[in-house]
Amino acid sequence: MSEHSNPWINYEKRIRRVTDHIHAHLDEELDLDRLAEIACMSAYHWHRIYRAVLGETPAMTVKRLRLHRAAGDLVTTTRPIADIARQCGYPNLQSFTRIFRADYGIPPAAWRKQGKHVAPLQPKPNGDTVMYDVSIRKLSDKSAVGIDHAGSYMEINKAFTTLFSQLAGADRLGDVREMFGLYLDDPDTVAVEQLRSAACVVLASATTVPAGLKSFHTAGGDYAVLTHKGPYANLQLAYRWLYSTWLKGAGRELRDAPLFEVYVNNPREVPASELLTEICVPLK
Structure with a gap:
């Protein structure tokens, strides 16, 4: 058409x-x-x-x-x-x-x-440190479509907005099966304006890539999957705990591949306090 x-x-x-x-x-x-x-x-x-x-x-x-x-x-x-x-x-x-x-x-x-960003590993008042649910899962390859985003990861929402509006224009919203963000750089070592990421979705039928979108791929294998509940603004706390606390006792090495975040529910449908995010970090 x-x-x-x-x-x-x-x-x-x-x-x-x-x-x-x-x-x-x-x-x-x-x-x-x-x-x-x-x-x-x-x-x-x-x-x-x-x-x-x-x-x-x-x-x-x-x-x-x-x-x-x-x-x-x-x-x-x-x-x-x-x-x-x-x-x-x-x-x-x-x-x-x-x-x-x-x-x-x-x-x-x-x-x-x-102070969740200012002191991300601050103990709770009872002396316990913040804990998260982490599981090791064997994930399959993902073939997805999406849009590149450059700049602050906190602003990737703009890319997702463009992505979903283009999917709507192509009458493909009903084909969306999963939404995830692909993050290629470490925000602690790369300047904000140089950060690279992508807003992606997995479609039920991806035989053709809608106009204006790109193909993206994530490799299957073992991943550490941290489940986070709450606002996206708090994800940095979860990342620091995962790398500084969980990884020490996990007995696993990181694989040289990008990590990604799976957005289990939709920020347009639930309050920020109920948002569920799965941080997926590749393991050897």
Whole structure:
């Protein structure tokens, strides 16, 4: 089917313009009528198309992205919480606290106090260290399609948004069987702007690669699989525990291959506190 005979392809391109604008202007007032203009669509219809393509409303996208950024700012900066709240669009600190707690499970002040990025291996008050469920699994090869992402791993959501909008345009959303991120560099040793990653999905039928996407492959074999529950902003804590604590007693060596994260559920469907992520690290 040609681009002219499939209106969803045009819708996907228009929605992608909107999501690019949202990511680039997250600190600004994002008026729905203005977003409709960027999409070159009727204000009456465009948000319905947006939700059909991405599974959430524009307002939900903005809220999710702003809260995700706020979660990172709370534990990596000393900015006043009220300033972070205003940047998120909440001049009322009580409103921000209520919204943040609903999505992340605890209020922003408690989130900052835990300092999950600042002191990632800090013992719990009872003296125990943070623990995670890790299993060694033999995984099969994965053949996937996806989009490259350059820059901060915390911003790979933009690549996933583009990926899913293009899949919607190709009428392939129903074929998605798994969603994962492929991470090629160590953020502790590579400059943020040089980090390489990819937003990927496994399709039920991957005989053809949808236009605009690339093929990706992960090798099968033994993997250490750490199951993490909670916001993506906390994953760094899990990584450091895996490498500094679990690996010491595991009796296994790492294999020279990229690690990846399998996203078991969808951040558009569950609160951040309920997100499940499987960190898959290749072993010899």
